[in-house]
Amino acid sequence: MTSDTGPFLVAFGAVGVGIAAYLLWIHVRLSQLRRNLDALKRNRGGPAPTGPAALAVPPVATGGDAAASRDARDATAKEK
Amino acid sequence: MDSREIAAARSQGVHVAQHVLLAAAVIGPLVLLGYALTAPALVGLSPHASRIIYFHVPLAILAYAAFATTLVASASFLVTAARAWDRVAVASAEVGVLFSVIVIATGLAWAQADFVGYQPLEDPKLVSVIALAVVYLGYLLLRGSVTETERRARLASVFGLVAFLAVPVAYFATDLGSVHPLPTQVEGVGAGLGFGLLLMAPLALYLIWCRCDTLALESEIEDLKNRQKARSGQAEVLSEGLQ
Numbered sequence: 001m002t003s004d005t006g007p008f009l010v011a012f013g014a015v016g017v018g019i020a021a022y023l024l025w026i027h028v029r030l031s032q033l034r035r036n037l038d039a040l041k042r043n044r045g046g047p048a049p050t051g052p053a054a055l056a057v058p059p060v061a062t063g064g065d066a067a068a069s070r071d072a073r074d075a076t077a078k079e080k
Numbered sequence: 081m082d083s084r085e086i087a088a089a090r091s092q093g094v095h096v097a098q099h100v101l102l103a104a105a106v107i108g109p110l111v112l113l114g115y116a117l118t119a120p121a122l123v124g125l126s127p128h129a130s131r132i133i134y135f136h137v138p139l140a141i142l143a144y145a146a147f148a149t150t151l152v153a154s155a156s157f158l159v160t161a162a163r164a165w166d167r168v169a170v171a172s173a174e175v176g177v178l179f180s181v182i183v184i185a186t187g188l189a190w191a192q193a194d195f196v197g198y199q200p201l202e203d204p205k206l207v208s209v210i211a212l213a214v215v216y217l218g219y220l221l222l223r224g225s226v227t228e229t230e231r232r233a234r235l236a237s238v239f240g241l242v243a244f245l246a247v248p249v250a251y252f253a254t255d256l257g258s259v260h261p262l263p264t265q266v267e268g269v270g271a272g273l274g275f276g277l278l279l280m281a282p283l284a285l286y287l288i289w290c291r292c293d294t295l296a297l298e299s300e301i302e303d304l305k306n307r308q309k310a311r312s313g314q315a316e317v318l319s320e321g322l323q
Contacts, residue, residue: 005117008131012113015135015182019283022178026290033297040304052276 104282112138115247115272122269124261128193133269138276139179140209140286146176147216147247149288154240157233162193163299164292165226166233169240170223171291173216175284178235180213183214187260208250231294231300 116134121127153169156162187206191198199204221241226232254260 005131007189007297008117011186012135015185016109018182019178019287023287023290026287026294029294030297031288033294033301037297037301037304039306058307 083096085225091228098286101282101286101289105286108279109135109284112276117276119272126193127191130184132190132193133274134272134282136190137269137273138280139186140183141182141277142280143176144247145232146172146179146275146284146288147212147244150176150216150219150240154237158241159238163229163233164296166237167295167299168288169237170220170295171288173219174291175287177213177216177220178287179284180209182211184209187204192260199261203260204253204256205250205259205260208246210251212246212250215243216247219243229299 105263112134116131119128119130119134122133125133138189149172152166153172157165157169184206187209188200191200191203191206200268221235223232226235254262
């Protein structure tokens with residue numbers, strides 16, 4: 001290795017960063033598309049969310065809320 | 081083993097192969113960098129150019145190979161109408177353009193180091209390689225400008241066939257009075273270039289493979305959305321009929 005390797009290494013680094021950025025973009029896009037596809041397959045209706053919204057988990061009723069919603073469902077069923 | 085188990089095993093195999101290729105794509109260029117830095121300078125070339133050549137030539141060959149893949153995939157799409165071929169064509173074109181840009185940059189750096197009074201715009205080799213990159217950039221822009229999937233694929237495939245004419249022009253431009261040397265004119269470089277090609281090829285393959293995966297997912301999502309739209313349209317018609 002000689003002393004004039006500096007510019008060569010800088011050029012190699014720049015090209016490497018460029019290719020790595022393209023690779024990263026592909027991977028981010030892939031995971032984004034996979035999430036979108038999962039959401040669509042679950043058939044939520046309406047357009048599939050993208051970005052952080054795609055990762056959001058819907059809240060699940062627990063404790064008193066869960067019991068209340070169960071009672072409401074039962075009441076509706078009886079009415080029918 | 082039922083069909084679901086076979087599909088799962090196949091998917092697992094593909095996953096492993098993709099990871100092996102990723103490892104080769106990352107390690108390969110680094111090994112080549114080490115080789116380029118430690119190999120003795122080539123006869124007739126400056127030390128700077130001697131290092132550049134190990135990347136410049138393999139990347140140029142891979143760019144030509146990527147454009148040849150676009151040609152074959154475009155022809156296959158026009159014959160079979162299978163959308164997988166269209167995806168291979170566009171992924172290869174993208175990687176070809178990326179590598180061409182790197183080849184132009186490394187070529188310019190080489191010329192600055194070795195050729196006194198080098199005039200880039202008077203060099204047929206450089207001009208033809210720039211034209212090649214621009215032609216395939218046009219291919220990608222054409223795809224971006226057509227929204228209808230089938231029409232876009234057909235148009236791009238025809239363009240992909242015609243665009244390949246720029247590849248032999250770029251390759252043989254060396255004979256048109258360019259300062260660019262032929263690989264055979266540089267003594268003792270053959271083995272190094274073969275080694276470089278072997279180390280850089282996994283990167284090209286991995287990029288094309290991942291890009292094909294992205295395009296396949298995009299197309300699957302588009303199909304699903306279209307089907308859901310059609311289903312909701314049918315439901316609306318039915319409910320209107322019942323009223």
